[in-house]
Amino acid sequence: MTDGPFLIAVLGDQLTPDIAALRHADKANSIVLMMEVADETTYVKHHKAKIAFILSAMRHHADALRMAGWTVDYVRLDDPANQGSFTAEVARAIERHDPRAVHVTEAGEWRVRAMLESWATRFAMPVTIHEDDRFLCSHAEFDSWAVARKQWRMEYFYRAMRRKTGLLMTQDGKPEGGEWNYDAENRKPPPQRDLLMPRPIRFRPDRVTQAIMTMVEVRFAEHIGRLDQFHFAVTREEALRQQTRFLDEALPRFGDYQDAMLTDEPFLWHSILSPYINAGLLDPLDLCRAVEKRYREGKVPLNCAEGFIRQIIGWREYVRGVYWHEGPDYAQRNALGASRDLPAFYWTGDTDMHCMAQAIGQTIDHGYAHHIQRLMITGNFALIAGIDPFQVHVWYLEVYADAYEWVELPNTLGMSQFADGGLLGSKPYAAGGAYINRMSDYCGSCRYDVKQRVGENACPFNALYWDFLIRNENKLARNPRLAMPYRNWERMAEEDRAATRKQAARFLDSLA
Numbered sequence: 001m002t003d004g005p006f007l008i009a010v011l012g013d014q015l016t017p018d019i020a021a022l023r024h025a026d027k028a029n030s031i032v033l034m035m036e037v038a039d040e041t042t043y044v045k046h047h048k049a050k051i052a053f054i055l056s057a058m059r060h061h062a063d064a065l066r067m068a069g070w071t072v073d074y075v076r077l078d079d080p081a082n083q084g085s086f087t088a089e090v091a092r093a094i095e096r097h098d099p100r101a102v103h104v105t106e107a108g109e110w111r112v113r114a115m116l117e118s119w120a121t122r123f124a125m126p127v128t129i130h131e132d133d134r135f136l137c138s139h140a141e142f143d144s145w146a147v148a149r150k151q152w153r154m155e156y157f158y159r160a161m162r163r164k165t166g167l168l169m170t171q172d173g174k175p176e177g178g179e180w181n182y183d184a185e186n187r188k189p190p191p192q193r194d195l196l197m198p199r200p201i202r203f204r205p206d207r208v209t210q211a212i213m214t215m216v217e218v219r220f221a222e223h224i225g226r227l228d229q230f231h232f233a234v235t236r237e238e239a240l241r242q243q244t245r246f247l248d249e250a251l252p253r254f255g256d257y258q259d260a261m262l263t264d265e266p267f268l269w270h271s272i273l274s275p276y277i278n279a280g281l282l283d284p285l286d287l288c289r290a291v292e293k294r295y296r297e298g299k300v301p302l303n304c305a306e307g308f309i310r311q312i313i314g315w316r317e318y319v320r321g322v323y324w325h326e327g328p329d330y331a332q333r334n335a336l337g338a339s340r341d342l343p344a345f346y347w348t349g350d351t352d353m354h355c356m357a358q359a360i361g362q363t364i365d366h367g368y369a370h371h372i373q374r375l376m377i378t379g380n381f382a383l384i385a386g387i388d389p390f391q392v393h394v395w396y397l398e399v400y401a402d403a404y405e406w407v408e409l410p411n412t413l414g415m416s417q418f419a420d421g422g423l424l425g426s427k428p429y430a431a432g433g434a435y436i437n438r439m440s441d442y443c444g445s446c447r448y449d450v451k452q453r454v455g456e457n458a459c460p461f462n463a464l465y466w467d468f469l470i471r472n473e474n475k476l477a478r479n480p481r482l483a484m485p486y487r488n489w490e491r492m493a494e495e496d497r498a499a500t501r502k503q504a505a506r507f508l509d510s511l512a
């Protein structure tokens with residue numbers, strides 16, 4: 001062992017000042033290594049705005065660490081000596097600094113975890129991989145929760161997290177207001193558009209971001225997305241300003257309109273904070289405490305505060321637990337045996353289905369769509385059209401600025417595509433046009449008629465929904481939560497059923 005410095009690698013989604021690998025390190029005797037590498041920018045073809053956001057946030061974070069007294073060795077993507085991978089760049093840094101040991105915080109996906117685990121042997125020096133404690137629930141805690149149960153339900157996991165954090169709990173250990181979950185109050189159809197609708201802050205790209213945007217336009221010209229709409233925060237201070245904007249303006253109605261969709265309104269009452277939480281610019285627990293405070297001050301109704309906190313300490317923690325618990329093969333699951341290719345319009349938004357054109361169009365513009373668009377528009381369509389879930393997974397990983405495999409994969413493959421057979425949801429999130437019509441204003445300006453199931457102008461979601469149920473009858477018919485739709489199908493006249501299946505077949509053929 002040399003008496004050189006400690007080499008501390010900080011990855012692009014670890015932009016937290018006291019990330020585990022840095023927390024106990026000695027500033028005077030450590031080199032922080034940050035690496036922009038081709039492997040990470042191209043392991044899938046990320047949206048241009050996602051690459052620009054991460055690289056800019058990394059460069060700003062390096063500056064903040066330097067200001068705080070750290071020595072930072074920062075490798076840029078356009079450095080001619082750059083070897084293009086975390087492992088090769090750590091090897092080069094070892095030559096530069098002759099460190100006594102390497103420290104790093106665990107990665108957010110199996111692919112990179114395998115890389116980090118190879119370092120100790122490859123570099124023949126002590127390598128410490130620190131657990132990422134920015135999450136409430138450790139791997140060990142989730143595993144013991146999971147193995148103790150025959151059937152997993154997010155709701156019970158969420159209650160355990162409420163008890164653990166004390167968020168929205170009374171002093172005698174009961175849920176605030178008497179109920180754990182106020183979702184029933186959170187399904188209001190879209191409101192009228194008005195001037196009081198919240199607007200997230202649009203941050204103007206500074207010189208650092210502009211330089212990265214120029215590089216991204218050239219180097220990643222083939223990737224989806226545009227940059228002229230780029231508005232992301234790239235520093236902790238900016239992300240905190242966006243957080244405050246959300247708490248002040250959108251949170252008071254977040255719950256009410258959580259599932260609503262409006263034409264040309266990409267953000268509604270959503271927080272648009274997921275890219276910052278996932279990259280480490282915002283702390284999820286601090287955010288939940290700020291939400292609780294607004295509720296206790298009487299500024300926010302309980303259904304909105306509870307609904308928001310559930311997304312973070314419930315869903316976010318739960319999907320992470322599932323990702324790591326299920327192992328690296330989870331991505332290959334395909335419980336419904338779906339095999340159709342992802343239609344080309346997922347890359348362009350060029351389709352007559354107005355709901356799809358809206359959800360995909362704003363994804364191309366902003367690298368963002370809110371949950372119900374991801375689940376009930378693009379996800380629902382892929383599910384009922386029988387698209388190969390792995391292709392759907394890769395699309396979601398590429399197109400959203402907040403996408404990292406630990407959170408994207410269980411949401412896509414599990415929750416949205418039912419490809420894990422029901423770990424994430426007790427029934428598939430499949431719906432016909434009536435649901436979309438109830439929760440949005442999309443159908444009013446669509447060339448299709450949402451009320452029709454068959455015929456030239458029939459909404460494609462309608463026939464596809466029934467066709468999906470019948471195609472998968474042997475796997476789904478015994479699900480008690482689907483008993484009603486299967487009964488309704490049986491009640492349909494034989495010629496209507498035949499026409500519906502023919503309509504679906506014709507539409508699916510047109511996708512090929």
Ligand code: FAD
Pocket residue numbers: 269270271272273274275277278308311312315316317319369370371372374375379396397400402403404407408409411412415416
């Ligand atoms: P808000 O509606 O304001 O919600 C608040 C926060 O709760 C989010 O910022 C997020 O941190 C958390 N959250 C809400 N729902 C979930 C969820 N299901 N899983 C995890 N966290 C949640 N979220 C990602 O962060 N990255 C992804 O790659 C991702 N892929 C998804 C793919 C599909 C098919 C689906 C259905 C959902 C996916 N989600 C993903 C979850 C959710 O859609 C996004 O977190 C949310 O839309 C982000 O926007 P927001 O910050 O405005 O969220």
Ligand code: DLZ
Pocket residue numbers: 010011012013014035036037038040041042046050051054055107108109112404
């Ligand atoms: C997503 C991403 C991109 C596009 N680029 C980089 C990069 O150049 N350097 C880096 O450290 N991280 C990047 N990331 C985030 C990583 O992919 C992420 O840290 C790993 O998936 C580990 O979770």
Ligand code: SF4
Pocket residue numbers: 352353354355356432433434436437442443444446447448449450459460461
């Ligand atoms: Fe979407 Fe059908 Fe409504 Fe058109 S009619 S917007 S395709 S649900």
